[in-house]
Amino acid sequence: MSISVLADKCTGCKICILYCPFGAIKVESKFAVIDLDKCNLCGACPPACKFDAIAIEQKERKVTNKEQYKGVWVFAEQKHGVIDTVSYELLGEGRKLAEMLQEELCAVFIGYNIKEKANQLIFHGADKVYVADNELLNDFQDSAYAKVIFNMVQLYKPSILLGGATTIGRSLLPKLAVMLPTGLTADCTGLDIDIEKRLLMQTRPAFGGNIMATIICPDYRPQMSTVRPRVMKKLPEDTSRKGKIIVVDVPLTKRDIMTKVIEFVKDTTTHVNLHDADIIVSGGRGLKGPENFRLIQDLADVLGGAVGSSRAAVDAGWIPYSHQVGQTGKTVAPKIYFACGISGAIQHQVGMRTSDVVIAINKDSHAPIFQIATYGIVGDLFQVVPALTKKFKEILK
Amino acid sequence: MNVIVCIKQVPETTEVKINPQTNTLIREGVASIINPFDMYAIEEGIRLKEKHGGKVTVITMGPPQADSALRQALSMGADEAILISDRAFAGSDTLATSYTLSCAINKLKDFDLIICGKQASDGDTAQVGPGIAQQLNIPFIAFVKKIEEISVEKKYIKVEKMLDEGYETREMSLPALITVVKEINEPRLESLRGKLKAKSAQIPVWKAADMETDAQWLGMNGSPTQVIKIFTPPKRQSGQIFEGDANDVVEKLVNKLKENKIL
Numbered sequence: 140m141s142i143s144v145l146a147d148k149c150t151g152c153k154i155c156i157l158y159c160p161f162g163a164i165k166v167e168s169k170f171a172v173i174d175l176d177k178c179n180l181c182g183a184c185p186p187a188c189k190f191d192a193i194a195i196e197q198k199e200r201k202v203t204n205k206e207q208y209k210g211v212w213v214f215a216e217q218k219h220g221v222i223d224t225v226s227y228e229l230l231g232e233g234r235k236l237a238e239m240l241q242e243e244l245c246a247v248f249i250g251y252n253i254k255e256k257a258n259q260l261i262f263h264g265a266d267k268v269y270v271a272d273n274e275l276l277n278d279f280q281d282s283a284y285a286k287v288i289f290n291m292v293q294l295y296k297p298s299i300l301l302g303g304a305t306t307i308g309r310s311l312l313p314k315l316a317v318m319l320p321t322g323l324t325a326d327c328t329g330l331d332i333d334i335e336k337r338l339l340m341q342t343r344p345a346f347g348g349n350i351m352a353t354i355i356c357p358d359y360r361p362q363m364s365t366v367r368p369r370v371m372k373k374l375p376e377d378t379s380r381k382g383k384i385i386v387v388d389v390p391l392t393k394r395d396i397m398t399k400v401i402e403f404v405k406d407t408t409t410h411v412n413l414h415d416a417d418i419i420v421s422g423g424r425g426l427k428g429p430e431n432f433r434l435i436q437d438l439a440d441v442l443g444g445a446v447g448s449s450r451a452a453v454d455a456g457w458i459p460y461s462h463q464v465g466q467t468g469k470t471v472a473p474k475i476y477f478a479c480g481i482s483g484a485i486q487h488q489v490g491m492r493t494s495d496v497v498i499a500i501n502k503d504s505h506a507p508i509f510q511i512a513t514y515g516i517v518g519d520l521f522q523v524v525p526a527l528t529k530k531f532k533e534i535l536k
Numbered sequence: 537m538n539v540i541v542c543i544k545q546v547p548e549t550t551e552v553k554i555n556p557q558t559n560t561l562i563r564e565g566v567a568s569i570i571n572p573f574d575m576y577a578i579e580e581g582i583r584l585k586e587k588h589g590g591k592v593t594v595i596t597m598g599p600p601q602a603d604s605a606l607r608q609a610l611s612m613g614a615d616e617a618i619l620i621s622d623r624a625f626a627g628s629d630t631l632a633t634s635y636t637l638s639c640a641i642n643k644l645k646d647f648d649l650i651i652c653g654k655q656a657s658d659g660d661t662a663q664v665g666p667g668i669a670q671q672l673n674i675p676f677i678a679f680v681k682k683i684e685e686i687s688v689e690k691k692y693i694k695v696e697k698m699l700d701e702g703y704e705t706r707e708m709s710l711p712a713l714i715t716v717v718k719e720i721n722e723p724r725l726e727s728l729r730g731k732l733k734a735k736s737a738q739i740p741v742w743k744a745a746d747m748e749t750d751a752q753w754l755g756m757n758g759s760p761t762q763v764i765k766i767f768t769p770p771k772r773q774s775g776q777i778f779e780g781d782a783n784d785v786v787e788k789l790v791n792k793l794k795e796n797k798i799l
Contacts, residue, residue: 158766160547160658160766162566175623175626176599176600176601177599178626179599179626179627180626180627180755180756181627181763182627182762182763182764183763183766186764186765186766187766195627195756218701281666281676281678282675285670305700306678306679306697306698306699306700309662309663309678310666310678310679312663313630313634313661313662313663313664313665313666313667313670314666314667314669314670314676316630316631316663316667317631317634317635317666317667317670317671318670320631320760321631321760322629322631322759322760322761323630323631323663323761324761325630325659325660325661325662325663326660326661340764344660344769345658345659345660346547346658347657347658347660348769349768349769350766350767350768350769351766351767351768351769352763352765352766353763353764353765353766353767354761354762354763354764355761355762355764356760356761356762357762358760359760397675397708397709398675398676398677398706398707398708399706399707399708400704400705400706401694401704401705401706401707402704402705403699403702403703403704404702404703404704404705405701405702406701406702406703412700412701413700414700415700460681460717460718460719461698461702461703463718466572466657467572467573467718468718474798475798492772495798496793496798497772498789504777504779509774509777510772510774511772511774512774512775512777513775513776514775514776514777514778514789514792514793515774515775515776515777515778516777516778516779516785516786516789517777517778517779518779518780518782518785519782522782523782523785523786526782526783526786527786527789530786530787530790531790534790534799
């Protein structure tokens with residue numbers, strides 16, 4: 140493995156410097172020089188160079204026999220017997236990919252007493268559903284779930300495997316990727332197929348959403364991604380769709396259960412969870428105190444939305460951490476995001492700026508949130524928010 | 537109780553800015569910090585040591601300058617630090633990173649618990665922690681917000697794991713790995729005594745040859761994923777601003793939302 144600058148091609152144009160996320164390139168006497176202590180061989184500069192002057196060479200490596208791997212798979216998540224919305228979104232996106240590749244779309248459905256619900260996945264786009272139904276799979280278990288999928292992948296050899304970038308998907312799939320082993324791209328917001336190479340192009344934000352990266356997994360199969368919830372579109376339910384339901388063997392014993400669930404505690408401070416919400420109403424320091432989250436909750440209730448918050452409000456102890464949106468909290472992308480009394484520091488922005496519509500309410504007209512707001516209201520939230528609640532109550536009646 | 541904490545040095549994300557003329561990253565003068573989530577991991581390790589005895593070893597894989605992140609961890613109260621650094625590791629994706637860190641942990645051998653931050657703020661993958669656990673074939677629980685009970689004698693840990701819709705208590709046997717979220721604690725500041733100690737500390741550097749490693753799983757060669765393109769996301773345009781009487785502006789906003797079929 141090595142990176143080099145080709146003397147006959149480099150013009151010293153400096154474009155590569157701008158693309159290096161590690162500050163590893165300098166131009167000296169009209170020639171790019173790479174500081175190998177800083178370079179991470181991340182691959183960002185070769186495609187950025189207009190003169191093909193930067194080359195990364197790598198040794199030949201062990202690869203999977205790609206020809207044997209066919210089909211797009213979706214890990215269909217369920218909790219307590221209820222299929223998660225993200226599973227339908229993945230099927231919608233998976234359908235698109237499967238059609239581009241002209242391969243079949245399959246769902247992997249794991250749990251206990253869930254078999255009857257498998258046809259829901261067919262109604263939302265799956266050609267086949269592989270069901271693993273066993274008492275030992277009642278609670279989500281990284282170890283047991285990973286073993287079940289691992290065995291299925293060995294047997295049926297899918298080319299692509301997608302999961303939701305949820306607390307389940309982001310725990311299960313990294314484990315599975317190491318077991319197989321294969322590549323896994325986290326929290327993708329865009330998927331596409333390079334038809335010529337039959338490769339999955341996985342696009343995701345990095346550096347807190349400041350840049351986007353497109354990632355491929357050329358030599359290993361399956362190509363795996365976790366996909367951010369609420370980004371992909373689900374297909375309308377079609378109860379006339381036909382497909383196959385295949386019940387697979389579950390060769391598990393109690394020894395495969397490496398962690399044990401003792402108790403599940405539902406978050407009762409909110410009616411809708413942030414990841415599932417189409418509308419989020421967030422409050423920040425401008426609320427001045429915990430009791431005023433009532434105003435936020437009222438607006439959220441009228442709109443059927445969830446309550447979010449800035450870090451400042453969580454740090455002040457006004458609302459639990461599970462509501463925090465931003466770099467050290469949750470990343471959300473609802474259809475409408477209300478920011479009430481939130482100044483909109485970059486740490487907050489990285490958690491919500493992919494929302495479709497941002498509505499900001501702040502009395503400081505210079506607050507950074509207004510720079511990214513689709514609509515901004517400069518005013519006192521104690522008057523504006525109740526007025527919004529009242530208005531929406533009228534029109535949504 | 538012997539705790540290993542895995543950390544990463546990252547650029548301060550909030551300072552990574554875009555040059556509006558060229559639409560590319562500005563890296564100049566961007567400070568390097570310990571990944572914010574790893575601060576909670578370090579703090580939790582130190583708290584466990586203070587309560588149960590033993591030691592905290594902090595490890596990181598990165599370039600030579602990651603040494604400063606380890607010294608910061610030492611000045612907070614960690615006992616030992618190891619820098620895993622070699623050109624052979626460059627280009628590692630999450631699979632190769634988790635493999636390399638697990639090789640270092642295998643060399644350290646004696647541990648009860650490994651703690652990682654839930655994810656790094658530069659890559660945001662959250663994949664390395666679970667990956668290490670699988671490489672070592674030990675149980676793990678991701679997104680832990682509280683350690684309720686831990687006992688080395690009983691080889692047992694019980695934690696609260698954060699979920700999208702609440703939390704659950706889970707238990708597993710030790711040795712094990714957890715990844716932690718912000719809610720778990722409030723990281724302490726470095727003490728003056730700690731800073732002095734950290735300044736003179738010897739931090740060993742482990743290269744690939746210092747550990748039992750298989751070259752085919754290291755660095756770029758051991759990384760199934762490749763970045764083929766980096767670009768700046770489409771910029772969010774700031775939109776329309778309304779000012780004035782609350783009822784008037786609400787009226788205007790709602791009309792806009794209707795007009796644009798957002799409602």
